[in-house]
Amino acid sequence: MLRCLLCLENWECRVPWFAKLQKALVVKLQDGWWSRAVPIFDDEHLVSCAGLVPVMGLAERTGLAELIGEKVVFTESKRVASAGVNPAGKLTTIIAGMIAGADCIDDLDLLRCGGMPRVFTGVYAPATLGQHLREFTHGHTRQLSSVLTAHLVNLVQVTGLLPGITRRVFVDIDSLLRPVYGHAKQGASYGHTKIAGKQILRKGLSPLATTLSTTEGAPVLAGIRLRAGKASSGKGAASMVAEAIGVARAAGAAGEILVRGDSAYGNSVVVAACRRAGARFSLVLVKNSAIAAAIATIPEDAWIPVHYPGAVPDPETGEWISDAQVAEIEVFTAFASTKQPVTARLIVRRVRDQARLDELFPVWRHHPFLTDSLEPAPAADITHRRHAIIETTFADLIDGPLAHQPSGRFSANAAWTICAAISHNLLRAAGTMAGPTQAVARGATLRRTLITVPARIARPQRQPVLHLPEHWPWAAIWLTLWDRVLGQGLPPPVAA
Numbered sequence: 001m002l003r004c005l006l007c008l009e010n011w012e013c014r015v016p017w018f019a020k021l022q023k024a025l026v027v028k029l030q031d032g033w034w035s036r037a038v039p040i041f042d043d044e045h046l047v048s049c050a051g052l053v054p055v056m057g058l059a060e061r062t063g064l065a066e067l068i069g070e071k072v073v074f075t076e077s078k079r080v081a082s083a084g085v086n087p088a089g090k091l092t093t094i095i096a097g098m099i100a101g102a103d104c105i106d107d108l109d110l111l112r113c114g115g116m117p118r119v120f121t122g123v124y125a126p127a128t129l130g131q132h133l134r135e136f137t138h139g140h141t142r143q144l145s146s147v148l149t150a151h152l153v154n155l156v157q158v159t160g161l162l163p164g165i166t167r168r169v170f171v172d173i174d175s176l177l178r179p180v181y182g183h184a185k186q187g188a189s190y191g192h193t194k195i196a197g198k199q200i201l202r203k204g205l206s207p208l209a210t211t212l213s214t215t216e217g218a219p220v221l222a223g224i225r226l227r228a229g230k231a232s233s234g235k236g237a238a239s240m241v242a243e244a245i246g247v248a249r250a251a252g253a254a255g256e257i258l259v260r261g262d263s264a265y266g267n268s269v270v271v272a273a274c275r276r277a278g279a280r281f282s283l284v285l286v287k288n289s290a291i292a293a294a295i296a297t298i299p300e301d302a303w304i305p306v307h308y309p310g311a312v313p314d315p316e317t318g319e320w321i322s323d324a325q326v327a328e329i330e331v332f333t334a335f336a337s338t339k340q341p342v343t344a345r346l347i348v349r350r351v352r353d354q355a356r357l358d359e360l361f362p363v364w365r366h367h368p369f370l371t372d373s374l375e376p377a378p379a380a381d382i383t384h385r386r387h388a389i390i391e392t393t394f395a396d397l398i399d400g401p402l403a404h405q406p407s408g409r410f411s412a413n414a415a416w417t418i419c420a421a422i423s424h425n426l427l428r429a430a431g432t433m434a435g436p437t438q439a440v441a442r443g444a445t446l447r448r449t450l451i452t453v454p455a456r457i458a459r460p461q462r463q464p465v466l467h468l469p470e471h472w473p474w475a476a477i478w479l480t481l482w483d484r485v486l487g488q489g490l491p492p493p494v495a496a
Contacts, residue, residue, distance in 0.1 A: 043456075046114040049100045050455035050466055051447075051478065053119060054485040055430045056096055061485065062154040062429075064147075064422070065092050071150070072143045074135060083131040089122045090132045091144070091419060096120070098423035101447055103403035105130045115457045133412035141414040145223060148422050149247045152212075152220060156251040159429040164214040169253040171244045171279065172211045172219065172390040173261045175233045178398075178405060179204040186410035191229035204229045205405055207417055208236060210244035211390050212251070218440045219393050220428050221421040222247045226414040233264035238273040241265075245277040258282055258373060260387035266370060268340035282371040282384045285334060285346075294329055295348055295366050302327045303350065306378040308385065324351045328377040334370050344372045349381050396424060396443035427451075434481040449474040450481060 059065070065088040072091070074084025097108035110116075111123045124132075136144075155161050162169070177193040179202055190201045206227045213219035222244040225236060241259055248257055257279040261270065266283035274281040285291060303325040332346035346368055353363040373380045401420035405413040424443065431438035431446050438446060455466040472478065 044115060045118075045457045047116055047119060047455045047457060047466070048110065048114060049116075049451050050453045050468060051451035051481075052096055052100055052111075053466070054482045055099055055426060055451065056092075056120070057485045058159070058430055058433070059092065059095070059426055062151060062158050064095070064151055064426075065089070067147045067150050067154075068092065068144075071146050072140060074140070077135055079134060080131045083128075083135045086122075087132065090124050090129055093122075093124050094129055094133075094416075094419045095423045095426065098401040098420055099427055099447070100451055101400065103401050104406045105133075118457055130407070130412075133407055133415050134409050136409075136411040136415040138411060138414075141226075141411060141418060144415055144418045145225070148224070148418055148425075149222065149243065149250075151422060152222060152247060152425050153251045155220075155425055155429040159433050161220065161425075161429045161432050162212060162214050162217040162251065164216045165212075165248070165252050167255045168215065169248045169255070169257045170213045170386070170389075171222070171241065171248060171257060171259045172213065172387050173209070173237055173241055173244070173259070173265055174387075174390045174394075175206050175208045175227075175264070176394050176398075177202055177204045177206050177229060178402060180229075180405050184408040185405065185413075186408060187226075187228040187413075189228050189230040191231065202229075205410075205413060206231050206233075207402075208233075208240060209390070209393070209421075210240050211393050212244065212248055213389055217432075218428060219389055220425045221393065224417055224421045226410070226417045234267065234270070237261070237265045238269045241270055241279075242273045242277055245274070245279050256280060258383070260384060262387070268335040268338045268342055271335075271342045271344075271370075272340050280372050281344075282369060282373055282380065282387070284367070284369045287366070287368065290336065291346070291368050294332060294346060295368065298327045298329065298348065304378055306349075306381055308382060324349050324381075326350075326377045326381045332370070342370065344370050345380075346370055347377050347380055347384075392442075393424070397421075400424070400443050400447075430481060430485075433484045434477040438477055450478055453478065 068091050069088040072087045074087060077084040093111060094108060097111055100110060102108050102110065105126050108126045108129055111120060112125070117123060156165065177191050180188045181203075185205070187205055188203055190203050191206055192199055193202050193204075194200075195202075206229050207224050208227060208231075209224040210222045211219035212222045223240055225240060227235060245257055245259070257277075259270075259274045259279050259281045261283050263284040263286045266285045270283065271281055304327065305323065306326050307323050326347060326349050328348070329346040331343060333341050333343045334346070335341050347370075349367045349369075350364040351367075353365050369384055371380055371384065373383065375383060397420055401423060402417065406416060407413050427443055427446050428439075430450060431441055434450060438450065441449075453468055453472065455468045458465045458467060468475070468478075
């Protein structure tokens with residue numbers, strides 16, 4: 001068969017007229033269809049995002065609206081009398097819109113088009129939702145943060161999110177800078193960020209986030225806190241780490257909890273927070289004279305080659321590397337000049353300086369981190385470098401609801417950011433219920449395959465029916481999600 005195909009291909013190359021006889025297949029409109037078609041937006045039975053039905057059903061099963069009603073309380077409204085009324089209905093509307101792909105307040109109107117009001121009740125207009133967000137204060141955002149953590153615990157218990165949580169959990173902490181424009185954004189200021197490997201100043205707002213992940217499970221957000229753009233990366237890190245560890249314990253983490261972070265969080269305050277909460281740590285240290293002197297004492301035969309499962313970008317040159325060498329100093333006292341010195345393992349990774357390969361002797365660049373992990377040095381280094389998994393969560397947020405900070409008021413944007421975190425966790429839990437492939441898929445992939453599925457509503461014999469597209473490539477996983485959330489056909493997935 002292979003020989004025949006090769007002969008046919010060679011025949012086409014030798015005889016040009018044979019290739020002309022083959023009709024090329026291209027995607028185009030059917031002949032005459034475009035000239036006779038008339039588009040009309042008038043179908044009140046058409047649903048644009050049928051996947052919201054099982055996902056919001058999952059939100060009901062995990063008590064999202066009840067948590068909001070219990071924890072988020074507005075005693076009075078300062079601007080519009082009714083703006084603080086029914087926070088549960090308004091915030092669940094925002095979260096549902098974010099799951100469907102909304103990245104600004106106006107986009108939330110997609111929940112009121114076509115047949116969506118026949119599926120969902122109590123959907124508010126974007127203007128009402130904007131008024132509600134502007135009523136938020138710092139205290140209200142802290143109340144909403146407690147909803148985020150409590151709802152994550154419910155998701156883990158109901159859906160099997162974070163498989164393997166009883167054995168080992170990773171807490172990752174990092175910040176990002178979301179650019180804003182104009183002069184009306186409260187809290188907007190210039191902060192440091194890295195683009196294409198270069199440090200620049202950029203005007204924006206800086207969320208600080210913590211994620212929980214396992215060896216088998218994709219990361220979910222345990223907490224997120226909006227800050228001014230000029231805020232130091234490590235500001236508030238200790239309290240965020242303590243809260244994330246508490247969430248992990250409440251969600252069922254009975255084994256080791258490892259906190260990972262870059263050099264912005266490698267300080268005695270964060271380490272003390274980890275030890276008070278009974279967690280281990282793996283934090284990058286800023287190189288100074290004491291660390292340089294310690295690295296100089298490592299003998300040459302102590303360096304162990306380590307090969308990473310996948311290539312990683314060099315933080316200084318931007319080039320991809322897959323091999324390095326590691327060594328450790330078993331007892332090293334860091335932060336000796338502070339009131340809280342820490343004695344732990346100093347593990348150093350070194351790589352060849354790609355810019356100085358012509359030197360007579362190899363020139364190495366060293367990257368130290370402090371840890372009290374029990375793993376051997378090569379394994380501890382690989383585990384530490386997987387801290388970069390938090391960037392996948394940031395990518396999902398930036399590609400979704402955090403594409404913009406929609407309000408001019410800082411507290412409104414803080415509430416929007418927390419709603420984005422809740423929607424991310426809910427979408428991740430829905431993917432876990434749908435199947436193993438969707439459990440680790442990108443947020444954009446989950447929206448395309450599970451959420452933005454068109455459907456037509458019918459009621460034959462008063463039985464609600466959703467007619468979905470024929471030959472939908474992801475029909476099986478969509479129906480699996482439906483059965484696990486709204487039906488009785490399948491149990492929740494069992495943790496690995």
